[in-house]
Amino acid sequence: xxxxxxxxxxxxxxxxxxxxxxxxxxxxxxxxxxxxxxxxxxxxxxxxxxxxxxxxxxxxxxxxxxxxxxxxxxxxxxxxxxxxxxxxxxxxxxxxxxxxxxxxxxxxxxxxxxxxxxxxxxxxxxxxxxxxxxxxxxxxxxxxxxxxxxxxxxxxxxxxxxxxxxxxxxxxxxxxxxxxxxxxxxxxxxxxxxxxxxxxxxxxxxxxxxxxxxxxxxxxxxxxxxxxxxxxxxxxxxxxxxxxxxxxxxxxxxxxxxxxxxxxxxxxxxxxxxxxxxxxxxxxxxxxxxxxxxxxxxxxxxxxxxxxxx
Amino acid sequence: xxxxxxxxxxxxxxxxxxxxxxxxxxxxxxxxxxxxxxxxxxxxxxxxxxxxxxxxxxxxxxxxxxxxxxxxxxxxxxxxxxxxxxxxxxxxxxxxxxxxxxxxxxxxxxxxxxxxxxxxxxxxxxxxxxxxxxxxxxxxxxxxxxxxxxxxxxxxxxxxxxxxxxxxxxxxxxxxxxxxxxxxxxxxxxxxxxxxxxxxxxxxxxxxxxxxxxxxxxxxxxxxxxxxxxxxxxxxxxxxxxxxxxxxxxxxxxxxxxxxxxxxxxxxxxxxxxxxxxxxxxxxxxxxxxxxxxxxxxxxxxxxxxxxxxxxxxxxxxxxxxxxxxxxxxxxxxxxxxxxxxxxxxxxxxxxxxxxxxxxxxxxxxxxxxxxxxxxxxxxxxxxxxxxxxxxxxxxxxxxxxxxxxxxxxxxxxxxxx
Numbered sequence: 001x002x003x004x005x006x007x008x009x010x011x012x013x014x015x016x017x018x019x020x021x022x023x024x025x026x027x028x029x030x031x032x033x034x035x036x037x038x039x040x041x042x043x044x045x046x047x048x049x050x051x052x053x054x055x056x057x058x059x060x061x062x063x064x065x066x067x068x069x070x071x072x073x074x075x076x077x078x079x080x081x082x083x084x085x086x087x088x089x090x091x092x093x094x095x096x097x098x099x100x101x102x103x104x105x106x107x108x109x110x111x112x113x114x115x116x117x118x119x120x121x122x123x124x125x126x127x128x129x130x131x132x133x134x135x136x137x138x139x140x141x142x143x144x145x146x147x148x149x150x151x152x153x154x155x156x157x158x159x160x161x162x163x164x165x166x167x168x169x170x171x172x173x174x175x176x177x178x179x180x181x182x183x184x185x186x187x188x189x190x191x192x193x194x195x196x197x198x199x200x201x202x203x204x205x206x207x208x209x210x211x212x213x214x215x216x217x218x219x220x221x222x223x224x225x226x227x228x229x230x231x232x233x234x235x236x237x238x239x240x241x242x243x244x245x246x247x248x249x250x251x252x253x254x255x256x257x258x259x260x261x262x263x264x265x266x267x268x269x270x271x272x273x274x275x276x277x278x279x280x281x282x283x284x285x286x287x288x289x290x291x292x293x294x295x296x297x298x299x300x301x302x303x304x305x306x307x308x309x310x
Numbered sequence: 311x312x313x314x315x316x317x318x319x320x321x322x323x324x325x326x327x328x329x330x331x332x333x334x335x336x337x338x339x340x341x342x343x344x345x346x347x348x349x350x351x352x353x354x355x356x357x358x359x360x361x362x363x364x365x366x367x368x369x370x371x372x373x374x375x376x377x378x379x380x381x382x383x384x385x386x387x388x389x390x391x392x393x394x395x396x397x398x399x400x401x402x403x404x405x406x407x408x409x410x411x412x413x414x415x416x417x418x419x420x421x422x423x424x425x426x427x428x429x430x431x432x433x434x435x436x437x438x439x440x441x442x443x444x445x446x447x448x449x450x451x452x453x454x455x456x457x458x459x460x461x462x463x464x465x466x467x468x469x470x471x472x473x474x475x476x477x478x479x480x481x482x483x484x485x486x487x488x489x490x491x492x493x494x495x496x497x498x499x500x501x502x503x504x505x506x507x508x509x510x511x512x513x514x515x516x517x518x519x520x521x522x523x524x525x526x527x528x529x530x531x532x533x534x535x536x537x538x539x540x541x542x543x544x545x546x547x548x549x550x551x552x553x554x555x556x557x558x559x560x561x562x563x564x565x566x567x568x569x570x571x572x573x574x575x576x577x578x579x580x581x582x583x584x585x586x587x588x589x590x591x592x593x594x595x596x597x598x599x600x601x602x603x604x605x606x607x608x609x610x611x612x613x614x615x616x617x618x619x620x621x622x623x624x625x626x627x628x629x630x631x632x633x634x635x636x637x638x639x640x641x642x643x644x645x646x647x648x649x650x651x652x653x654x655x656x657x658x659x660x661x662x663x664x665x666x667x668x669x670x671x672x673x674x675x676x677x678x679x680x681x682x683x684x685x686x687x688x689x690x691x692x693x694x695x696x697x698x699x700x701x702x703x704x705x706x707x708x709x710x711x712x713x714x715x716x717x718x719x720x721x722x723x724x725x726x727x728x
Contacts, residue, residue: 081624081628084628088627088631090441090442091373091377091379092627094379095584095623095627096624098577098580099581099624099627100624102577102616102619102620102623103617103621105616105620106614106617107617110678110679110682111682112682113682223450223453226446230443230446279461287453287457290451290454290457293447293449293450294447294450294451294454297443297447297450298435298436298438298447301439301443
């Protein structure tokens with residue numbers, strides 16, 4: 001029971017963070033057809049910018065300022081990088097973002113060093129909020145929960161209830177028609193790209209001190225974000241949400257299960273000392289998203305809730 | 311009006327010049343190199359170049375020829391290589407029996423077989439899709455395989471990997487494969503075989519069909535071929551040649567670690583092939599040579615060499631999508647059309663502009679690196695002292711960059727006006 005409650009809470013928080021990261025990527029991917037390899041790098045930039053801004057001022061300024069800076073960087077990348085490469089096709093765009101991820105990794109190493117930086121939870125939130133099953137639950141995790149839910153509502157309101165959201169939604173499926181109606185589609189692209197990067201940056205700001213802020217965080221997070229987007233389905237924020245929660249819960253629960261294959265398939269005569277039998281479910285946890293990715297792409301190419309094939 | 315298609319066929323001399331002569335020259339080059347007495351480091355470098363050339367060409371069978379972008383091609387190198395290291399150990403341990411009669415020289419063939427097998431198994435589900443889904447599946451498979459590699463120690467040897475001994479077993483052609491120069495002959499032979507076979511593959515109906523599938527899968531279906539099947543077959547061949555390069559690496563390095571299956575070498579080969587130019591058969595060869603050289607030499611000079619590599623890659627993607635080979639053949643075409651002076655002048659100006667920008671970028675990166683490490687080390691190229699607070703540093707960081715950008719833009723604008 002104890003494990004289930006904790007896994008559920010942690011899984012939801014991880015899932016919400018994943019959604020925050022992948023919502024921007026889903027928008028960018030559906031609208032421009034570009035799978036942005038550097039998206040997780042913007043998440044990393046968010047964490048590092050927050051660390052620097054926090055050093056100069058305080059956490060609350062960083063929470064606002066860092067995502068904005070990341071968003072501006074993202075807009076610059078779209079304006080002077082991606083738009084240029086666009087003429088050479090999707091593969092060139094994909095490769096551009098691939099190279100960009102490489103570059104951002106290296107620049108981060110130059111500016112902030114190769115080891116992790118001491119980006120910490122602010123004192124105002126660094127206390128146990130409540131105690132369940134004799135274990136304390138940190139207030140910062142609940143803060144992450146609230147920020148993520150707030151962002152979720154804001155995004156939903158922006159996309160579904162405002163005029164700008166209407167145009168973005170139209171551009172998701174019919175970019176040419178939106179262009180013919182007189183809207184500046186490249187500007188919309190730039191805005192969405194910037195906003196997507198800012199969301200990734202926000203995830204970095206609140207995730208960087210929850211996990212750890214080091215130059216490897218982009219590489220660790222990057223592939224999982226792709227899994228969320230592809231599993232969720234093209235053009236579907238709801239799908240991305242479901243997929244993010246699914247993967248968040250799946251991974252968190254898998255880590256807490258100590259059973260090995262021998263325990264499960266023991267009735268088939270699998271010995272617990274054999275190489276295959278000694279693998280635990282917990283050690284399989286990092287692989288599960290990729291297993292899901294490959295299966296989904298083969299069985300259901302549109303993703304869980306997408307309306308088009310990737 | 312009928313077209314006489316027989317008349318469109320290239321003449322015998324053209325065929326010889328375009329298809330056979332380059333291979334002969336390549337073979338001659340491979341044979342001549344050892345007579346210059348290369349050092350041990352150079353030989354190791356050359357051997358790795360050979361391995362990477364085969365790998366990059368195998369990769370380009372998919373990306374350049376079949377239009378399939380994969381992020382996990384090192385999986386096949388890794389599987390082929392691991393299989394070969396195991397065979398090396400079996401040969402070593404054998405006492406009579408089958409493996410005692412297998413020469414180490416044949417390793418690339420075993421790697422080829424293993425790569426083909428892996429390609430046939432993994433390719434079956436992944437080749438049902440093309441484009442971005444295919445790339446994503448390859449990424450997922452690569453992550454899965456890398457995780458597997460760390461799990462099954464009996465085949466992959468855990469973090470330490472598995473090592474073998476290339477000097478065991480019967481000798482072939484009198485090569486004991488002990489000293490590096492004998493390994494060079496081994497690598498040179500198989501590099502040539504790999505290059506020749508992969509070039510021959512582009513001339514086969516399947517090779518031509520793979521290009522057609524890249525350009526227009528629908529029309530391939532109209533003329534009665536199944537694009538999925540074409541992709542699958544090409545995928546098997548590409549995996550096989552990647553496995554072959556793994557077999558070559560197993561003999562050269564005598565060790566394989568799970569790292570060799572990871573996304574890092576897969577990304578490196580992608581960068582190599584693209585920098586070289588994926589539209590040309592020779593592109594990946596040039597890219598592999600340049601990248602291997604950079605990997606082994608530039609990393610000695612600067613801790614930031616990956617940054618330079620990333621910059622180079624982005625610049626190629628943005629400004630020279632046809633890569634090094636595109637520049638070489640573009641220049642060759644201009645010379646043949648008698649526009650040598652004009653093109654050469656433009657090229658010289660552009661090169662000057664790029665060189666100016668490079669000066670600034672290097673100054674910025676090197677000074678920043680030393681500053682961020684915080685040991686107070688000063689960047690001192692050619693006897694100049696460039697501390698981060700000196701005016702000269704800032705001038706060198708800004709002026710050549712601005713001048714270079716202005717120059718290249720100016721040349722581009724002039725070229726567009728014509």
